[in-house]
Amino acid sequence: MTANPCLHCGACCATYRVSFYWSEAESLGLAPALTQQLNPWMACMAGTHAPSPRCQALSGAIGAAVTCSAYAQRPSPCREVQVGDARCLQARAHHGLAPLPPLP
Ligand code: SF4
Ligand code: SF4
Helix, strand or coil, rough: CCCHHHCCCEEEEEEEEEEECCHHHHHHCCHHHHECCCCCEEECCCCCCCCCCCCEEEEEECCCCCECCCCCHHHHHHCCCCCCCCCHHHHHCCCCCCCCCCCC
C-alpha cells in the first residue's frame, strides 16, 4: 500500500458528476477532450454526466489501482473531496468499499 489511499480507490471519480464553472478548465489547462460543457456557465469532467459516472481521466480498476491523467489540472471538486469525508465514504460505499478514516 502506498501512503495515498486514493491510488487504491478512485471511487469518487466514478460516482459523482464532477462539475465546475466552465472557465476553470481553461485556467487550469484541462484538455478540452476531457471536459463536457453542461450549460453556458458550467462544465464537467467528461464521463461524469452519466447514469454510471466515470471520469475519462481515470484509468485502472476502482478499489485496486487507479491513476488520474489530469491530476495536475484537476478541477476544484476533485480537490475538495478528502479521504474519510462524507462524499468519500458515500462513494466508497457505492462501490462496495469499506470506509476509510480521515488522513492524519
Ligand atoms: S473516494 Fe475517498 S479514498 Fe477514494 S479516491 Fe475519493 S477521496 Fe480518495
Ligand atoms: S479529474 Fe482526476 S481526480 Fe478528478 S474526477 Fe477525474 S480522475 Fe478523478
